[in-house]
Amino acid sequence: MQVIILENPEQVAQHASKWVVELISKKAKPVLGLATGSTPISLYKNLVRSHQEDQIDFSHVTSFNLDEYHNIDAENEQSYCAFMKDNLFDKINIDQRNTHLPTCNKHENPRTQGLAFEEKIQHAGGIDLQILGIGANGHIGFNEPSSSLSSRTRLKTLTKQTLQDNSRLFKADEYQPTMAMTMGISTILDAEYVLLMATGDNKAKAVNEMISGPLSAKCPASALQLHEHAIVVLDKAAASELTNQDYFIWANAEHQKINNTYGFFL
Ligand code: PGA
Numbered sequence: 211m212q213v214i215i216l217e218n219p220e221q222v223a224q225h226a227s228k229w230v231v232e233l234i235s236k237k238a239k240p241v242l243g244l245a246t247g248s249t250p251i252s253l254y255k256n257l258v259r260s261h262q263e264d265q266i267d268f269s270h271v272t273s274f275n276l277d278e279y280h281n282i283d284a285e286n287e288q289s290y291c292a293f294m295k296d297n298l299f300d301k302i303n304i305d306q307r308n309t310h311l312p313t314c315n316k317h318e319n320p321r322t323q324g325l326a327f328e329e330k331i332q333h334a335g336g337i338d339l340q341i342l343g344i345g346a347n348g349h350i351g352f353n354e355p356s357s358s359l360s361s362r363t364r365l366k367t368l369t370k371q372t373l374q375d376n377s378r379l380f381k382a383d384e385y386q387p388t389m390a391m392t393m394g395i396s397t398i399l400d401a402e403y404v405l406l407m408a409t410g411d412n413k414a415k416a417v418n419e420m421i422s423g424p425l426s427a428k429c430p431a432s433a434l435q436l437h438e439h440a441i442v443v444l445d446k447a448a449a450s451e452l453t454n455q456d457y458f459i460w461a462n463a464e465h466q467k468i469n470n471t472y473g474f475f476l
Contacts (some may be wrong), residue, residue, distance in 0.1 A: 211440045213458040215449045219409040223252035246290045261302040272334045274307040275311040276351040277392035285392040286429045310392040324363035340401035348416040348429035352392035361394030403439040412429045414451040430439030
């Protein structure tokens with residue numbers, strides 16, 4: 211696991227956007243895995259700026275989002291589809307026919323929907339770079355604690371903590387879905403590279419368990435310990451409970467030299 215500790219959330223977003231821009235500039239048919247939530251918003255702002263100011267082209271990009279609420283219309287402003295349009299897709303030149311979310315409506319079978327989503331990812335050649343956030347409870351996507359480490363895209367019931375954490379985004383009288391379709395942990399581990407962003411001290415405990423704790427369904431993000439190319443980009447607050455910070459800061463300075471010479475990707 212490559213752990214990069216930066217000063218503040220802005221630097222985390224800038225660093226993550228460099229990975230995305232390098233990938234889409236290098237590959238003929240890049241496949242991005244995308245995330246929602248507060249953390250990636252500044253990454254998306256950077257990508258929009260790269261498109262507008264540096265003419266970075268997204269027309270050849272395919273994307274797959276980690277998750278979507280169960281039984282929600284794409285037009286509903288609380289849907290992750292609307293989030294992605296507002297924050298990214300409507301502001302860059304991606305072909306929106308090539309953007310995919312794991313949707314499941316009331317009269318659709320979540321099992322066949324999950325399978326179809328997995329098949330679409332395979333058909334696109336697999337995900338090159340999956341962007342992730344982390345929940346305060348260690349979840350990735352909506353793989354809540356106790357999720358099977360070999361799970362695939364499926365319907366999950368959200369925990370009380372996740373519902374509470376996300377309630378800030380809903381108005382008092384607004385319906386907050388309690389279930390979501392989410393890529394499974396195995397789906398995420400299949401990506402060629404994963405890049406997890408975490409900022410703020412409310413993530414510090416989960417970040418330490420992910421990096422230094424036991425591999426356990428108690429902290430689903432700890433499954434990234436099994437990934438060959440997992441990059442974790444943290445601000446100082448999110449890194450504050452890491453026991454071996456000095457090592458990561460030193461190792462990253464060494465990595466930086468390699469990245470500057472050879473780029474981020476193989
Ligand atoms: P956040 O959510 O970016 O809004 O903190 C991250 C997550 O729950 O995965």
